[in-house]
Amino acid sequence: MAISPARIFDALGDPVRRFILELVGAGELPAGAIVAAAQRFTSISQPGVSQHLKVLREAGLLTVRAEGTRRIYAIDPEATRAAREWLAALTVQPFAQPLDALATEIARGQRERRNQHPGKSIRDEPPGRDARYG
Known part of the structure; x- marks a missing residue:
């Protein structure tokens, strides 16, 4: 099953669930220890904590295994990887392509000026004067 970043971030929208993830992020924990810590964090019932654990499991953030009763x-590393990848995609510079196009246009203009005035350098132009505009 593919992990949905949308479900991950929806699950992270609740402070109790973020608290639970911080607890479990330090290492595996039994449900009872999570309930006790969450009840110290906020006034919440055991069924309330169980519901939060269910949401975190369904989002793919937590795994659960039986050990007797x-x-x-535990944190599911696949979910944290999916969340990191989604966030990393946001840091890709959206202007990279337009800036590449601008660089191409500047180079084209310089090439045209060289072709119009062979032997004359762009540096020979007076400051602030563009040969294309008069």
Whole structure:
């Protein structure tokens, strides 16, 4: 099943769920320890914590395994990878292509000026004067 960044970030929208992830991020924890810590963090019932754990599991952020009668929760590294990749994609410079086009146009203009005035350097132009504009 592919992990959806949208579901991950929806799950992270709740402060109790973020708290639970911080707890479990330090290492695997049984459900009872998570409930006790969450109840110290905020007034929440055991069923409320269970619901948050379910949301985190369904978003792909937590894994759970049975150990006897206990349920042990851990961070799913695949989900954190998916979230990091999604966030990294936001840092790609959206202007890279337009700036490349601008560089091409500048080079084209310089080439045209050289072709119009062979032997004359662009540096020979007076400051602030563009040969194309008079």
